[in-house]
Amino acid sequence: MVIFIYMKIIITENQVKRLLINENEDTINTILDKISDYGMESLTKAELQYLKNTSMGVGDEDLEEIVNLKPGYEIHGKISDLDDFGQEYVSYPGEDDIEPQEVDIKFVYDSTEEYGGDPDDDYYRHTGQFFYDTQELWAEIFCDENFNFTSFSLHDGEDYIILEDDMEEKLNDFFLMVSDKLAKSM
Numbered sequence: 001m002v003i004f005i006y007m008k009i010i011i012t013e014n015q016v017k018r019l020l021i022n023e024n025e026d027t028i029n030t031i032l033d034k035i036s037d038y039g040m041e042s043l044t045k046a047e048l049q050y051l052k053n054t055s056m057g058v059g060d061e062d063l064e065e066i067v068n069l070k071p072g073y074e075i076h077g078k079i080s081d082l083d084d085f086g087q088e089y090v091s092y093p094g095e096d097d098i099e100p101q102e103v104d105i106k107f108v109y110d111s112t113e114e115y116g117g118d119p120d121d122d123y124y125r126h127t128g129q130f131f132y133d134t135q136e137l138w139a140e141i142f143c144d145e146n147f148n149f150t151s152f153s154l155h156d157g158e159d160y161i162i163l164e165d166d167m168e169e170k171l172n173d174f175f176l177m178v179s180d181k182l183a184k185s186m
Contacts, residue, residue: 027067028054046184069185073109077174078102079132079167105171106131107139107178112186115142123150126182130154137161141175147183149176 031047043051050067053060080102108129115125124147130139137154144150152175154161163171 027064031067044184044186066181066184069109069182071110075107075109075178075181077105077107077177079105079170079174103133104131105174107175109182112182124186126179139175141179141182143179143183147179147186149179 027050031043031051034042034047044067046063046066050060050063053063108131109126110128112124112126114123116123123145124143126141126143128139130137137156140153140155141149142151142153152171154163154171
């Protein structure tokens with residue numbers, strides 16, 4: 001004999017909020033530790049918004065990702081219409097139906113530091129590894145005092161990489177996106 005039991009579980013809004021808070025306890029504790037050590041003024045806009053959302057029972061995975069930004073954080077993108085690093089895709093006779101390839105690119109965040117020689121000017125530099133297809137380079141992303149993107153540079157550990165204009169423009173768009181995402185965590 002088989003007996004089926006049907007139960008209806010009702011969860012109140014406050015219980016949902018408590019579940020959300022418990023689920024994000026590590027992130028909340030990290031923010032509370034920062035408040036304890038450095039005060040409320042040390043919190044970023046993202047951290048303040050995260051606390052506000054969590055207290056209202058609103059989850060936001062993107063915001064949580066930004067708040068938890070640490071070295072090793074990866075930002076992915078793609079570049080198309082390129083045959084080789086810095087060179088336009090070229091089709092040869094008989095290859096009219098070949099599609100330009102799309103190449104995965106990735107920035108792996110390492111650190112952010114104040115940059116520049118003048119103590120009155122606040123400039124920041126995000127550093128990390130940049131992966132293009134099979135190449136691994138070091139990247140520096142330069143920002144103004146408000147963490148707005150200004151420029152980037154790539155080097156192989158010894159020399160800076162000089163890019164063709166088209167490649168620089170495409171990577172500029174990618175590093176602008178990376179910089180905007182990092183700025184939200186500052």
